[in-house]
Amino acid sequence: MHRNITRRDFLNGVAVTAGAAMMPWHLMADNTADPEKAPGYYPPALTGMRGSHPGSFDAAHSLRDGTFWDLAGKPEDTGETYDLIIVGGGISGLAAAHFYRRAIGNNARILILDNHDDFGGHAKRNELHIGNTFRLGFGGTFSIESPAPYSAVAKTLIEELGIDVPSYSKYVDKNLYRSLGLRPKIFFDKETFGADKLVINPTPRSGGESEDAEATSRALVKEFLSSAPIAEQAKRDFQRICDEPKDYFPGLTSDEKKAKLARMSYASYLKDIAGVHPDIIKVYQAFPLPLFGVGIDAVAAQDAWGFDLPGFAGLKLDPAPGKGMNRDAIPNAEAEKYFFHFPDGNATITRLLVRALIPDAVPGHSASDVLAKVNYANLDQSASPVRIRLNSTAVRVKHLGDAASAKEVEVAYARGGKVYTARAKNSILACWHVVIPYICEELPDKQKEALALAQKVPLLYTNIAVRNWKSFVKVGSNSIYAPGMYHTYLNLDLPVSIGGYQCAHTPDEPIIVHMMKAPCHPGLPARQQHSSGRMELYTTDFETIERNIREQLARILGPGGFDSARDIAAITVNRWPHGYAYEYNSLWDPFWLEGGETPCEVARKPHGRISIANSDAGAYAYTDEAINQAYRAVGEITRT
Numbered sequence: 001m002h003r004n005i006t007r008r009d010f011l012n013g014v015a016v017t018a019g020a021a022m023m024p025w026h027l028m029a030d031n032t033a034d035p036e037k038a039p040g041y042y043p044p045a046l047t048g049m050r051g052s053h054p055g056s057f058d059a060a061h062s063l064r065d066g067t068f069w070d071l072a073g074k075p076e077d078t079g080e081t082y083d084l085i086i087v088g089g090g091i092s093g094l095a096a097a098h099f100y101r102r103a104i105g106n107n108a109r110i111l112i113l114d115n116h117d118d119f120g121g122h123a124k125r126n127e128l129h130i131g132n133t134f135r136l137g138f139g140g141t142f143s144i145e146s147p148a149p150y151s152a153v154a155k156t157l158i159e160e161l162g163i164d165v166p167s168y169s170k171y172v173d174k175n176l177y178r179s180l181g182l183r184p185k186i187f188f189d190k191e192t193f194g195a196d197k198l199v200i201n202p203t204p205r206s207g208g209e210s211e212d213a214e215a216t217s218r219a220l221v222k223e224f225l226s227s228a229p230i231a232e233q234a235k236r237d238f239q240r241i242c243d244e245p246k247d248y249f250p251g252l253t254s255d256e257k258k259a260k261l262a263r264m265s266y267a268s269y270l271k272d273i274a275g276v277h278p279d280i281i282k283v284y285q286a287f288p289l290p291l292f293g294v295g296i297d298a299v300a301a302q303d304a305w306g307f308d309l310p311g312f313a314g315l316k317l318d319p320a321p322g323k324g325m326n327r328d329a330i331p332n333a334e335a336e337k338y339f340f341h342f343p344d345g346n347a348t349i350t351r352l353l354v355r356a357l358i359p360d361a362v363p364g365h366s367a368s369d370v371l372a373k374v375n376y377a378n379l380d381q382s383a384s385p386v387r388i389r390l391n392s393t394a395v396r397v398k399h400l401g402d403a404a405s406a407k408e409v410e411v412a413y414a415r416g417g418k419v420y421t422a423r424a425k426n427s428i429l430a431c432w433h434v435v436i437p438y439i440c441e442e443l444p445d446k447q448k449e450a451l452a453l454a455q456k457v458p459l460l461y462t463n464i465a466v467r468n469w470k471s472f473v474k475v476g477s478n479s480i481y482a483p484g485m486y487h488t489y490l491n492l493d494l495p496v497s498i499g500g501y502q503c504a505h506t507p508d509e510p511i512i513v514h515m516m517k518a519p520c521h522p523g524l525p526a527r528q529q530h531s532s533g534r535m536e537l538y539t540t541d542f543e544t545i546e547r548n549i550r551e552q553l554a555r556i557l558g559p560g561g562f563d564s565a566r567d568i569a570a571i572t573v574n575r576w577p578h579g580y581a582y583e584y585n586s587l588w589d590p591f592w593l594e595g596g597e598t599p600c601e602v603a604r605k606p607h608g609r610i611s612i613a614n615s616d617a618g619a620y621a622y623t624d625e626a627i628n629q630a631y632r633a634v635g636e637i638t639r640t
């Protein structure tokens with residue numbers, strides 16, 4: 001692990017109790033017709049269960065279950081007509097509005113619908129208060145980064161928004177944690193490893209900071225081996241696979257070896273080929289969760305080689321990427337340099353896009369206005385050419401007439417327990433692809449099947465406001481991998497100060513601790529792991545998650561003096577049952593090895609006046625892909 005893997009290096013008020021989760025959507029009516037216009041409406045400051053919050057998914061799930069139209073009355077025609085209706089107010093939907101205006105002009109009338117109470121999709125902003133201290137957090141999309149370089153289109157948009165990616169080093173205090181002697185560590189829990197123990201991480205990921213050469217030194221490995229509560233045989237095996245490289249496939253060419261590795265999991269490689277003790281597999285099992293949402297049982301050994309995980313040195317593989325490698329696993333030095341983290345993650349991108357689309361909604365003039373407060377009441381004003389309608393789930397998108405000749409598309413959406421319709425010349429579906437077959441029934445069956453294959457990767461991004469981080473200093477770590485615990489990674493916030501916002505500079509100041517979980521069920525095929533993980537997220541209440549957080553922090557940081565009852569000021573759980581776009585890989589997607597048209601290419605085909613965007617359209621869980629796909633979709637409708 002000598003490479004700086006930037007991205008995912010950490011990586012309700014009311015719980016979704018069974019009752020709330022199952023409440024029919026039509027009974028969830030708001031008291032006000034326009035909740036966004038109510039005084040005090042300000043979703044970023046809400047704590048508890050966020051992300052896919054209660055009320056955001058009920059209409060869509062009712063549609064999926066076939067009960068929606070039984071409960072819906074006759075849709076009410078708003079009488080509104082637009083040039084374009086966009087379904088999905090994430091980066092892709094907002095970027096589509098931006099590109100459409102570029103193509104058609106700023107008078108173009110656009111309606112953006114999103115089912116959440118805030119815009120941004122996964123790029124969600126969390127605001128937390130600890131006494132008088134204000135802290136910003138990211139509820140999803142963490143940073144500008146990608147395994148492959150941003151396209152010219154995506155880079156240009158980022159620049160147009162005023163974001164100067166190369167200037168990042170001006171804002172981040174890269175040496176803060178290191179200067180206090182903090183190091184990445186592994187927490188061994190007694191249920192999995194027989195003892196609760198915090199040990200140096202010999203193969204750490206970085207948290208967006210540059211990786212220290214020392215982090216991979218023999219000294220670290222020695223320290224790890226001397227204190228890790230794993231079997232003596234496991235220690236010998238670890239040393240062996242690191243220090244005594246062996247060619248396990250003598251006589252095969254590099255390509256032949258890679259082809260073998262592409263078809264076996266890293267867990268199988270370690271167990272059956274390298275013959276290591278099961279404790280080593282337990283240590284690495286959860287390691288790739290922040291990238292793939294599954295552990296090494298479901299990640300190809302070839303991809304593990306791409307990540308520099310141990311055990312491959314003796315194979316003497318040609319460094320060129322092997323056929324069927326997951327795109328995340330292919331190192332790219334240029335891409336790694338293109339990194340920027342705002343304190344609210346890529347929510348800043350969405351705020352800047354909204355400012356460009358609806359200037360009255362987001363005050364300020366520069367990309368560093370991270371303290372500007374969005375005026376939600378101005379998002380949906382009849383006088384504005386662009387309107388963003390939150391709390392609105394699109395439930396039916398259809399041509400008014402035959403798709404080949406229709407002049408208009410009608411979009412029906414559920415909002416506040418009622419169904420409304422609006423019409424437009426075109427529609428872009430920038431929402432999650434698995435939803436599209438339910439809302440756009442007229443699509444060809446083959447396309448619907450391809451859309452349904454875009455299984456999302458479920459994720460939990462939890463932000464915990466703590467009163468100080470002295471306990472982290474005492475235990476000597478800012479970044480902890482806990483392979484056996486509820487949340488797999490926990491990290492102190494990246495120390496970024498920008499535009500008047502100041503991060504915590506000293507351990508006695510309040511800070512946000514990020515915890516990350518990817519629920520999955522090792523042993524099942526990847527897509528099944530994701531669907532059962534998704535179910536787990538929908539059925540776990542906030543209290544259960546909170547209890548796990550408190551226990552986990554107490555066990556890991558207790559020896560440093562942490563007291564959950566005293567030190568936790570607030571918790572925001574960003575639950576994303578529909579998280580990352582599913583990325584193809586050689587273990588579970590034969591077409592990825594064999595070549596040919598991929599499901600996402602079939603899924604994103606335009607249909608009459610309807611085009612399809614979202615990062616799902618590229619099967620690539622990154623902001624640049626969300627932008628690229630928006631650009632393509634706009635190109636399709638503006639050419640016709």
Ligand SMILES: Cc1cc2nc3c(=O)[nH]c(=O)nc-3n(C[C@H](O)[C@H](O)[C@H](O)COP(=O)(O)OP(=O)(O)OC[C@H]3O[C@@H](n4cnc5c(N)ncnc54)[C@H](O)[C@@H]3O)c2cc1C
Binds near residue numbers: 008142613614615
């Ligand atoms: C926890 C997490 C962390 C991530 N971190 C990073 C990162 O650091 N860097 C990075 O580049 N990428 C990251 N990603 C990937 C992220 O998905 C993309 O970068 C990008 O934000 C996706 O934008 P999008 O518009 O394609 O999709 P989304 O952000 O998912 O937006 C789609 C929107 O459509 C809405 N929608 C769905 N159905 C309907 C409907 N029927 N009616 C109305 N609205 C609907 C959804 O609710 C959602 O709000 C992360 C993703 C997650 C989940």
